[in-house]
Amino acid sequence: MDWGFVHKSWDKWASPNIGSDKPLKAAILINYDPTGPSRLLSTIAEEEGIKVNPIELSQFIDFIKCDKLQTESFIIGPNQYIVTSIHENWFCARCMNTSKSTGEGAIVMHTAAFLLVALYDGSIGSASRAMVAVDQFAWQLTRKNL
Secondary structure: OOHHHHHHHHHHHHHHHEOOOOOEOEEEEEEOOOOOOOOOOOOEEEEEOOOOOHHHHHHHHHHHHOOOOOOOOEEEOOEEEEEEEEOOOEEEEEEOOOOOOOOEEEEEEEOOOEEEEEEEEOOHHHHHHHHHHHHHHHHHHHHOOO
């Protein structure tokens, strides 16, 4: 694993894409290898705009590993999400308990070695901008087979 590349790529990507008036309000990069030994725990490699505690992370990883995308919701931070669309290596979700009139959403993309969780405020236009940002970072990781 080229952690130097991952960290440098994250820093370069996060600054123009995460924050106020940017496509994403927060993002988390989780090292994740579903084919690895069960003793290999997933950990947060990078995070920006949100702090996730280890228990939440563990529950989220269980949600992914047990393939509960169509039957259950998941929690990240103070919000509960329900999956709205599932694709080959990513899925989208909408926040169920938002207080924002335009709503909130999440995009979760799986690369060879990571889960990228991206959170955004808004609806369809915001989701499109968020997807572009997520895809840009995932492409960087995929280039190095990460």
